[in-house]
Amino acid sequence: MAELNGFEYDVVVVGSGAGGGMAAYTLTKEGLRVLMLEAGRDYDPIEETPMFQTNAEAPLRGTSNKDKNFGYYDATVDGGWQVPGEPYTMAEGTKFMLWRARMLGGRTNHWGRLVPRFGPYDFKPKTRDGYGEDWPIDYDEIEPWYDKTDHLIGVCGDNPGVDNIPDVTEGVMQPAPEPRVMEILLKKACESLDIPVVKMRRAVMTEDKGDGRSPCFWATNCGRGCSIGAAFQTTTSLIPFAKATGRLKVVTDAMVKWVHTGEAGQANAVTYVDRQTGKDVKLKAPRVVLAPSATETARILLNSKSKKYPNGLANSSGQVGRNLMDSTGAGVSGHVPAMQGRPRYNEDGHTGNHYYVPWWGYQDQAKGKLNFPRGYHFEFGGRFSEPNIWTGGGVDGYGKKAKQAVRDKYGSSIGFSLRGEMVPNENCYCEIDSEVKDKWGIPVLKFHWKWAESEIKQVEHGLKWGEKIIKAMGGVVTSPKRTGEEAILAGGQIIHEVGTTRMGDDPKTSVTNKHGQTWDVDNLFVMDGGVFVSSPHQNCTITIMALAMKNATWMSKQIKRGVL
């Protein structure tokens, strides 16, 4: 037990987002006392979320710029693709984008809330197609933790009975909203092409759970955060729930830079920079859970060098920073002339996809019919969304005719966002830049990135099928013709970076065991996306949380048994 200002604690949790929030929640529920260190400022979504503010009230009609990369109302505080004074670097020829947020709750305050589980295929990719590595766990082992996590955070969705979309136990999920008009058209079009379209599982509550949060009232974009708690973020749920146990203390503006070890090689302290004063603070740490994000975990470990650990902490395998993955990303857009001037109604819904297109090619891949190994899904946009400064784009002329043309076009455009799986490759990793430090004096990460041919081919498949779907909807393709190489987005741009401290069965090729416990240091755990062995096309956050819950439960058992 260590102590800070009268608060005694068993575990230091670094980070307050999906992984850190769940780790702190689980540990405190298990009776342990947790000190949480968050690099960003304190944040109160009840006071700070712009729930009904319109674009007209915001500077520049709310449009994005270098200060607010996802628009004025996006919840991200002091962050985005660049954090002032906290750079990262790239090797020559690399294009990598790293999204960070400097706030309590981290990126859970603005994420898309898409929570598809990884399926049985996804935990054994190497067995299936020979690429990458298998996870040290399988779907059956994690399934109960998915159920517990879905139930705790509040997820709406259903069981569509589609290949590699596991059924969720009855009673866990809440009802998901019906489709919008364009989504019905999407479904009909895809059925004609033999492609599934299913309800999207989202971490949005549609019914009251009696835990202080309110169900969705079908308005205001989830990316702003959600003051009523319907759209999941740790700042309205896991952190206050953990605080209510009386066993959580949160320190904000605490940017951890080192984990210290004692004679026996165990973690025994952390040093953080107090961002208010710029001063280093060293705290005792009986046990450490790292969850500041996959890349930041790698940075802390690699910077935590000592005589005993000259290559960085928990890095005897040399794998820390390696196997960095993101989702592939690309877009295809179109316009459906027959939908021009369609009857108006309120299409906000839960402001995300009600329906989407899951990957449909598993069996074709198993039969060797496709020239790339892993799948993707399409997220879909096409609704009467709040008008913005771009609403008048793409019309010709001027005057009454042009004004009417804008009205007619409203709600007739569609867009597909491809999100796919990449296979880890040796050209994608991060390391410590030997020259550059941030304004706190902490050496920064240097990224290396190169998409492999398999990802380029996957994107080319997606571009082709995106266009097919648009045509089957009676639409015309409006995005330019591109090769896969031209269309694929930058590494990191989908904000699903994972894999830098992967788990495994073999200490030589992995950083942690299947419990997220580092092989080299017993009392040091990783509970963010760093532990991912592969990066399935299904969005990563729900699996970060389910693993954190599972592994924090195991950790607490070890502590209670006195072996940790």
Added chain:
Amino acid sequence: MTAFRKDIDRRTSMKWMASMAATVLSASAGTYETLAADAYGEESSTWPALTLKRITGPGYGTDPDLVSPKTPWPLTLSTEEKLLLTRLSDLICPEDSGGPSASHVGVVSVIDEWVSAPYRSQQNDRMLVIPGLQWVNEEAQRRSGRSFLDSSNKQQEAILDAIAYADKGFGEELKMPKRFFSKLRQLVFGAYFSSPEGMKDIGYMGNVPIEGPWPGPTREALEHLNTVLENLGYKPEPIPLVQE
């Protein structure tokens, strides 16, 4: 020197036209710049060679107040520019049975805020809009010897007709005026339709809280969808008899 050029009178302008004159005023330096005759033909006025300074300085920062938004940078357009923008905005987006005119809902102030913002993208737009406004005036002078605002409605529309259509006026000399107009039109319609009146006009019905499950598409919306589905050869969607 302001962007407006009231000092060019009709006679001067006629003289330029008559002689295929090779001089235009460089507003920034106040000097005459010689241009090749083929760049300043009878087709249209030359794109003004302004040397505009980009507006820099702090924006609203990475942690602004989201609940009570404020625009911290000063507005920079001159009265003349705003008057000209008012007329252009209303030519682009006039009052009709669906809603008021652009200027009526404050579009000119939005554009002023836009081109005055210390961000790269907005400053790129400023580099189009300010010279574009000057071009419009010079073109009016060239055509009728009057400023744009002093020209007749017909003359004003004739100028817009030359730059407002993608498939008309392919001449190199109209490349920049057309880019300017395309940007201005996007800003005017964007600012108009995102205003409270414009949102009502376009029929945006969201941003209101709803209790209970999401109600889904209306009967009318589904009936319209079914005609689309049938035309594509797809099975129509069953329409619920009762809708909340």
